[in-house]
Amino acid sequence: MKNISILALWLLIIGYFDSYGQGETTKYGLDPIASLNAYQTLCLQDSNNRLVALDTFIPDLKLDIKYASLDNFMGRKMYNRAAAYLRLPAAKALRAVQMELMECGLGLQIFDAYRPYAVTVAFYEKAQDTVFVASPWKGSRHNRGCAVDLTLIDLHSGKELEMPTAFDAFVAEAHADYPHLPEAVIKNRELLKKVMTKYGFEVYPDEWWHFDFKDWKRFELLNISFEVLE
Template identity: 30%
Template sequence: MKNALLFFFLIISYSASTQSLPKGFVYLDDIDASIQSELRYFTNNNFIGKPIDGYKNNCVIVTLETANALKKVQKILIKKGLSLKIFDGYRPQEAVNHFVKWAKKLEDTIMKKEYYPRVPKSQLFNQGYIASKSGHSRGSTADLTIVNLKTGKELDMGSSYDFFGVESHPFYKKINALPKKNRLYLRKIMLENGFKPYDNEWWHFTLKNEPFRNIYFNFVIE
């Protein structure tokens, strides 16, 4: 009887800690464990300054097609002593709702200096930095950069991830030659492997043939 109860407990514990993803979604680690990640919205290190709703675990989830495309990019980078680093993949709708609620609280500006020093918080909607829907919620968009495997450091891209300002536009001219080169290389390698860029953020790429073009998912990341 004691052994039977122990077996039952193990089954319940396993089920409670394992998420069954919607069909078509995968954990990126299961496709390519060499791709680095730093899920910023699981931490305090983001433009709000605290973990975001819907991020229950530090793991990257994307559609299978996106994972396979990222694996192709990673294979090319590894040969050059480089690696992808993912900041965000699939994003639950409840996380987007969290952003919207935060944007309406104009007095909450604890991360303004780091993330939007020259943009009034009241203008984040009008300037397109915050929206009520995100392509991330369709599962085929990733925010990412490139890391030098020898040094362990991210390549200089001229602005930090999630910085709200023209400095983050891919073709912003008032940065040095090295970050310009790095941005162009990131853009080139992503374009060549089936992704399309976003005009306002050097780090943001969406799979061209994404499988869920009109579906916004809301399952938690765990």
Template identity: 30%
Template sequence: MRRVVTMLVCGAVLWAGAPSAAGGAEGPRAPERFVALAEVAPGVLEDIRYAGAHNFVGEPVDGYQEGVCLLTRDAARALARVQRAATARGYTLKVYDCYRPQRAVDRFVAWARDAHDTRMKAEFYPRVAKDRLFAEGYIAERSGHSRGSTVDVTLVRLPVVPARPYLPGEPLVPCYAPRGLRFPDASVDMGTGYDCFDRLAHTLSPHVTPRQRASRLLLRELMADGGFVNLPEEWWHFTYRDEPYPGRVFDFPVARASLRR
């Protein structure tokens, strides 16, 4: 889906690691300009879907060692400004995905080519044949998330009502079903759930209700004021306009240990 990759990049994958003094290979590390979002904007909720089983693959994705949001410092500071503006309007932000390693994107590509694995189809792509995921732009080999300044985000009303955990194997409901039937993740009603491979997820889809459209436009307004640009095909997908690594792709794991202290 386009969220798996928003913009193709021409740079090679950058491995930010080096051999250790003991002669072994140290795991790839993040550049110094990466931070944990929680250190910059602690009020933002984090529901990192690819670190668990509630995603279109149906299991934790390669490279997600922790359910933590990592971003470039520039994007994290910008998101903190958005969070302050959202709070003033009676909302908090919640992120579903932030930095994404290239190995995770590679996993998505391999999954999309496996015609037999359709275990999560009923929720995430009920109206799209799996062999059409590449042709229709839902899956690609590069992702803007791998540059570290793209976030998948929604709004949650204050005060926050805790969402129940996803139970692997529970009955799946289409991502475009009415809010009362979809998986309850405590976010405002945007007309679809997160990662919905469907045209109804387009930010300006004419087929959502006026209230759902207004919620999408509020999110887009808040993010735009903070310097983020929306991907029109996904209401949740935003890239920081002044991203510091526009031509780079990283592959260090999603884990606090990847950060340089």
């Protein structure tokens, strides 16, 4: 116990002096946590700060991490690994969503979850938009580990249910309440919204696939790479 206490104290001290980002991520006035030591300190202070790997935490979850491929609006890989993380409370809520969906043969497919702040900066500088892309002056709820981009799948076939648009379609039809769609598509979209809302997520009005966890404000912006989280 003594050794554990000394380690915890040492990490707290390191985290105090090494808690914030540096370099290019500061040019928009934000200073997200970029140090592994500082992140570990947060987790020691409160285990809810931990980023959880969703594919090992949630049964039968399917990953289709677009930013680990060329199939995204940037046209290049933004992540070196196809991984999805959320803070522990958000991950628990998403697991509850999956368990309910599984009862009717459905499940979740994840496009993106936690996103390092540097990637948010790159998105903004490419798109020059703050409707479909987060403002680098505020950061994204993805950067807090409290936002997830996803859709519904049929667990038996593994196929996506039909939705209003593809992921990251920057068009009016992507809005969460866009009305001029086939009845079956609206039904699928509304089912996703309903079950996500039930467990503490809120849909982003301009993107049917994007959901924010209700307690996102309590978590710090992060700029920790996936490689560091392994």
